[in-house]
Amino acid sequence: MNEQQTIQQLRELKLNGMAQALEAQLDSPGFQSLPFSDRVALLVEAECYCRDNRRQQRLLTQAKLKVRSACLEDVDYRPRRGLDKAQMLSLGQCSWIERHQHLLITGPTGVGKTWLSCAFGMQAIRRGWSVAYYRVSRLLEEIEIARADGSLSSLRSKIARCHLLILDDFGMSPLTDIGRQDLLEIVDDRTGTGAILIAAQLPVSKWYDYINEPTLADAILDRIVHRAHKVELRGESMRKKRGLDDGEG
DSSP: OHHHHHHHHHTTTOHHHHHHHHHHHHOOOOGGGOOOOHHHHHHHHHHHHHHOOOOOOHHHHHTTOOOOTOOOGGGGGGGGGGOOHHHHHHHTTHHHHTOOOOOOOOOOOOTSSSHHHHHHHHHHHHTTTOOOEHHHHHHHHHHHHHHHHHHHHHHHHHHHHSSEEEEEETTSOOOOHHHHHHHHHHHHHHTOOOOOEEESSGGGGGGHHHHHHHHHHHHHHHHGGGEEEEEEEEEHHHHHHHHHHHEEE
């Protein structure tokens, strides 16, 4: 069997990373002097890298992050924002996601809540975890549509399966009676099985009044707040100052 046949068979086996790496080895005389075991190890490493990259791209597509370019390395730590760098570095390890804990990001409009939420989403994706991003009002609309067309069970299962659920713009739109119940179901489905990141203009102290139904408010907040890390952003609107879309850029 010649080299081109080997490359073709690797592609047929969907080992595209190995196929590309083998082509690179054949085109570079420097590889010829390496021991056979080293060359095989490089091929395997290339395949692992290729698969990891494909998985990340798939997870990124599925996540539907509003700001796909956001990453924690680009966080602006200027004092006026009120961010604790040590806390951010710790949260960036994502152990809170692994432990099915939550993260609450609050602050006035334009200070970077959506951008930072997406940066944490990207960090989770880098670690191989599935993420789903929703604006709360849009998610409740999707649930209503799914309820009407009979696909509600499928949608709820999809949401429950992801490792990190990002709920953006919490508190921006009034909740209906059925919306409150749907929100409880979403939170309850993830209790002990998945992490939630909530971004909101409203401070956490006002969430009870926002939900506006004592029994459901107690049930929802009890499942979230006591297992949550909190980040409170401060400062002027970064969109106004930089002309960017809710964040660092």
